Amino acid sequence: MLRLLPTYASSPLVRTRDAAVLSTCHTVVDVGSEYDDARNRYDHHQREFNTTFPGHSTKLSSAGLVYMHFGKDIIATVTGLPAGADLDILFEKIYTDFIEAFDANDNGVNVIAPKDLASANLAKKFEDRGFSIASVVSRYNHAHSSIPSATKSKDELQAEEDARFLKASSFVGEQFLLELTDRANAWLPARNAVAKAFADRLQYDAQGRILVLPDGMPWSDHLYNLEKETPLAEGVAPQVLYVLFPESTEPDSKWRIRSVSKENGGFENRKDLPNPWKGIRDEELDKVSGIPGCVFVHAAGFIGGNKTFDGALAMAQKAVEF
Incomplete structure (x- = not known):
């Protein structure tokens, strides 16, 4: 040093x-x-x-x-x-x-x-x-x-x-x-981007359980702090469950859906992606989930992907209610 x-x-x-x-x-x-x-x-x-x-x-x-x-x-x-x-x-x-x-x-x-x-x-x-x-x-x-x-x-x-x-x-x-x-x-630069996404989260889920980021960035620390610092409005969930972000900055990029880990919880998530989706890919996942364009869901249920933002959002919106 x-x-x-x-x-x-x-x-x-x-x-x-x-x-x-x-x-x-x-x-x-x-x-x-x-x-x-x-x-x-x-x-x-x-x-x-x-x-x-x-x-x-x-x-x-x-x-x-x-x-x-x-x-x-x-x-x-x-x-x-x-x-x-x-x-x-x-x-x-x-x-x-x-x-x-x-x-x-x-x-x-x-x-x-x-x-x-x-x-x-x-x-x-x-x-x-x-x-x-x-x-x-x-x-x-x-x-x-x-x-x-x-x-x-x-x-x-x-x-x-x-x-x-x-x-x-x-x-x-x-x-x-x-x-x-x-x-x-x-x-450090991600703080402002995560804060904006946190403020905008109700447009994707009425209870604010889905966070949408403009690109991949270090978000978890900032999210945990924002949840602690922000007064909870009526009808809003106390915690975000899923975070969406594009795989790259290309216009046709695939999108990822990530389960939010419990704070300091390692690999334990607040809510896994649905069990029937785990370890399934492509067309088979489309059928099981009822959502087109699916790419995969990891067998551990902490991350998945879709070919489009709309598809990833649909996965998150269905998963929060599963």
């Missing part, structure tokens, strides 16, 4: 816990037993350290500390956004969706406490320890050479460790940059 700023773009990196060496450094991160923003000291291992990001309860790691103090400057440098509401929204969003998990992982905080899982008699359906950014970093940091370490000097071993660290750092830095640029270039 720091290397995205001009001050640090070409700064040398020193990996050490030697206090004498650290005293010569411009900025110290994750070591040194000191947190002092005025002196660019960002360690979180002190017994008395309990700092959190504003509005959150997860204790910060050094990643969170760096982000909290430098994040807005980093976002402005990368995206060109001026100080203001959009930058503040992005600053909070990147922490919530990306940085906080690093803080939790570094501080030994589980997404759900094991005792709560045990009390609910819940167990994992599969092992996912190797499926995270943390697991990739671990592979980089422990990918040892095939040459026996006994034949290498201490300096050679340290050089190899440093090289692995830099690869891991480069990987995570790339993920951060992808997250930031995607949020800035797609997620």
Whole structure:
């Protein structure tokens, strides 16, 4: 993150816990037993350290500390956004969706406490320890050479460790940059489009259960927020069930119908597409649904398609009443 700023773009990196060496450094991160923003000291291992990001309860790691103090400057440098509401929204969003998990992982905080899982008699359906950014970093940091370490000097071993660290750092830095640029270039601009579609939703369904977007965009976060923020009018459903959007910007584009997931519910939907439609395609789906131009409905019932907007809308209007 720091290397995205001009001050640090070409700064040398020193990996050490030697206090004498650290005293010569411009900025110290994750070591040194000191947190002092005025002196660019960002360690979180002190017994008395309990700092959190504003509005959150997860204790910060050094990643969170760096982000909290430098994040807005980093976002402005990368995206060109001026100080203001959009930058503040992005600053909070990147922490919530990306940085906080690093803080939790570094501080030994589980997404759900094991005792709560045990009390609910819940167990994992599969092992996912190797499926995270943390697991990739671990592979980089422990990918040892095939040459026996006994034949290498201490300096050679340290050089190899440093090289692995830099690869891991480069990987995570790339993920951060992808997250930031995607949020800035797609997620943030989508807010206004989703808001307009949300305001117009009653023209497609009297209860407002169908949202129509002008193109594919990141819509779910914005929809959940709009539902929470908008006073519920009489006769209007509290939640949107299906979202329609074209597959491309071409005039003759096919259209998709997407079931809205339960907020933070992963693959669980508010309302699946009808069971009789699941896993069926083309003419057979036309017959089963009674709607012409159908392309498919996924076997899991979360997405489907039609050759035209009118066809996709008909699918949604029938599905909300199914």
